[in-house]
Amino acid sequence: MQHNTMPFFPDSASTIAPEIDGLMIAELLFSVFFSVLIFAIVVYFALKYKRKSEDDRPVHIHGSLVLEIAWSLIPFIMILGFFVVGTRVFFRAYTVEAANTMEIFVTGKQWMWKIQHPEGPREINEMHLPVNRQVKFTMIAEDVIHSYFIPAFRLKKDVIPGRYTSFVVTPTKVGKYHLFCAEYCGTQHSGMVGSVYVMEESDYEKWVAGGDESMTARGEALFGQYGCSTCHLPNGKGRGPSLIGVYNSMQKLQTGGSVKADESYLRESILNPRAKVVEGFQAVMPTFQGQISEEGLLQVIAYIKSLEKEEGQ
Amino acid sequence: MSAYVETPDAASKVNYLTNGWTWQSWLLTGDHKRIAMLYLISITVFFALGGAFAAAIRLELMTPRGDLMEAETYNKVFTMHGVIMIFFFLIPSVPATLGNFLIPLMVGAKDLAFPKINLLSWYLYIIGGILGLYVAVSGGVDTGWTFYTPYSSTYSNSAVIATAMGAFVAGFSSILTGLNFIVTIHKMRAPGLTWGRLPLFVWAHYATSLIQLLGTPVVAITLVLMMLERGFRIGFFDPALGGDPVLFQHLFWFYSHPAVYIMILPGMGVISEIVTCYSKKSVFGYEFIAGSSLAIAILGFFVWGHHMFVAGQSTYAGMVFSLITFAVAVPSAVKVFNWAATMYKGSISWDTPMLYAMGFMGLFTIGGVTGVMLATMALDLHMHDTYFVVAHFHYVMVGGMVMAFMGGLHFWWSKMTGRSYPEMAGRVSAFLVFIGFNLTFFPQFIVGYLGMPRRYHAYPDEFQVYHVMSTAGAGVLGIGYLLPAIYFTYSLFAGKRVTDPNPVNAKGLEWTVPTPPPTENFIVPPVVTEEVYAYAEQEEKSLV
């Protein structure tokens, strides 16, 4: 990133950035137009109709329905256009479009960002990404609310304790960019910053290969370490259900009704197993609340998800 | 309107200021005019305090490194700045001073409906304020004025409960003021003063009071729950229990968005009065300005989610909130256009109040249209919690409401105190405020779009230029505010005496009573026979 002493526009490094900039410029023109218009009218009238003498008696003008309608409707219709475009662009930041979307997992805590790549590498306050590949961020906080903000991508999303949030983005320009925490989170809020490195695909492959075990492997290790494997036997004969193929299947619940076993459900099943008990099983699974870290949870979930893939083979 | 009758009656020589000199006669008064003066003094103190915190913020941000103070101190400084400016200055500013003073006069009543409750409001405000001051001297609070959970309820190590308690108590003060206004406006209007003849200032306060009544209790209970969660772990925002911290934000903004209209509507009322008087014209589109106040008050309750577009709220809910936010801009636009149209073919004086009013129209428009930009979901994705937001809200709050407050204070100063201020000094300060203000906050739009996050105590080097400009501007702005502080104080004791009940040739019942008004306001109970803002003698039939 070049150092410009008086920059006007931030770096633009994602597919969504030019769209937001375009919308920004359009609204800026609109805003400048109306602000200048009001300033101009006010100053012009103030000069033109400047009081000449104390005895001035201007005529009474009651008002005009036509004008009222015109100046409420016309600007409103104009801004409705901004609403439509703005909402569409916003939705794009949440829509997975590409088939080869890669995933990045972010954990925020006072006051650092912990980033995990499924292939294995883990980083703190730094994030490496390949260029031109769609990335889905899945984020959770360990303590208070933070917000993951990359100005060059024109994107931010709050990172909340107790719940996953996510957004999707495609970086388009190689370079180093700012990473900020945008939600006030305590003393070192302004120190919760870092850098995003967007790299050529080939460089990224090299970089990723430098990492150690994959998230799945780590999750598998945790699965043994926490004793999950003692109950969740692959053959389904344990005290708990087999977890093979669980991911994304419909689970029948003891209380009736069913639920899709997505990531959020898996998380809840581990932290709060009694909230939704699977049909045909006793609610004997202990809670792992406070025992597994948020990062560990992401790894275990990654492992459970991988069990599905193996079954499909 | 009934003309002022010069009565030789001895009673009329005693005005509300000279009616009693003891402490009790002020501190136990039921007179709305005295209570307004008490408010005026207390909010000025808080404004100066909030301003001092602002100065500290600006000095710290002059350099990219946090070299003036610790990060923790900085966090406390901006929190105290926000809390004081919002809860102890801007929300009571116009309503509790000018509104309190003028509403009974404008509707032709002897006092507000419930004078004791009015006094109680002031005491509640003072109790809240003392809690705030106590926090300021005893170590501060560092949650930001928004008190987001779980930081406020669990993680912060500062005086959160005392601060929230202060805001809670001040909230009740605000509720009671609103209640008093609504009852007075409904029940105590002089004969002949129909709704269609009510000054726009009164209409604006009516709308404001509705928000105070319907919104403030929600933030009150929300703060109570936050305090309970902090104190006793009884509260349901805690994610460790499966609670939703975002629910706190919903409940907080349900009040705090409408609250921003508590902070602007009274100012809009002031502008309507000033523009008509200094253009010597009846207001253009009376019904539309009056109606748009109500529209803003009501629509304002539907849009709070625009503070939460990226906070984990559903994208679809965000869409609805965004759309309604666009709609709420329309009534504000209607007002601005109508004021501009009022000036058309007027006889416009360049006195201080009018200068402030003209500044208001321009700066509020800038603040408003940037609000509309923030309401566009895609742009908020980038600009949320950056300095763009900081610039937006200072444009509406300082460029809007504070300008209006200053304008109104100059406009009614002689009526309130019986003294005049030096006109030339007033114009100079209005000019300084305008220049200083823009220099302070315009650069923040740019640095915000560049990505500078809010509530940062240190920042990357490339943002520095804008921060230096901003700090310089704050200096000019500070002088701009200091000037009136000096000459108003001077005029209180040594200013030229004003006895003319209507020195500016304005319309409205408040100008028919002696200056300063007697304790019971009207010597003869007024009867209204004229239309509102009857400045002109003849009428031009149609414009378009």
Place this chain on the structure above:
Amino acid sequence: MDQHQEHHVAPSSMYYAIFAILICCTGLTYFVWTIDLGFLNIVVALSIAIFKATLVIRYFMHVKWSPILSKMAVATSLVFLGILLVLLSMDYASRGWQPKSTGWEKHQVTQ
């Protein structure tokens, strides 16, 4: 200014009648609670509560004979309470519907 003539004085019999209905309703609520109607339990319990509240407002609080302003105050509180509840629920009801569900958001139990 004799308030006596301006303001409605309701006969004691009316108060007792309303009281009797309120007590019966409480009994009914209790009774319905003892039988299991599934989802309907909520509906019935709240409907009865709304009915009871209406009686208290109209008769005990004299809104039936009150000036329009009191009626408007009641209506206004209900409308704004409605705004709060509806817009709040709107967010929570649509949290799960991401443009294309990414699976990591709060899920819903399907019945």
Place this chain on the structure above:
Amino acid sequence: MSDHSAVLDAHQDEHVAHQFANAKQQYESSNLGMWLFLMTEVMFFGGMFGAYVIYRTWYPEAFKIASTATNVPLGAMNTVVLIVSSLTMALAVQSAQLGKKKMLVWMIILTMFFGAWFLGVKAIEYSEKWHHHHVPGANFIWEGDGGREVQILYCLYFAMTGMHAVHMVVGLGIMTWLLLTAIKGHYTPKYYNPVEICGLYWHFVDIVWIFLFPMLYLI
């Protein structure tokens, strides 16, 4: 004060405060004032009702479990007690309207009696909860399923009933004042406004309970 005819009649009636033109204006103003105050009260409880709606739909199971642990007979009794107190309050207003002073005093005493009864029962319920370790926070222990979410319901339970109880206590304070002034004979068929206004407040608090009972105990 100058003796103009328009203000004359105001000063004749000792109960009309100086800022009002006449008794009618004063009556209507204070009534409107109370209604506006109740409007804010609705919103005050509204925040908690909002939270209730959200968590009730999020955790239906936990709420069902938790409400089995509430003491329904006591809750139902309290509902009846409050309805009785509402009746006596309504009769108090009627007695004031008709100028039956003795009846008024007795009705106020009865209303206070039932109000105190309600609070007594509430205190029993609270201590029961404390003994069962159902008070959220440090005290909380839950044996059965879904302790986490159950605790949320108890947070709601204590926040809502607690806030309601605070209103009852304030109500009792107001009623004490009303009783003292009634004994002194302040109220006549011409001037019974304070009785009516306190009545409005009392009925409002009753209405809140009418909703809290099914919400927290039954469903």
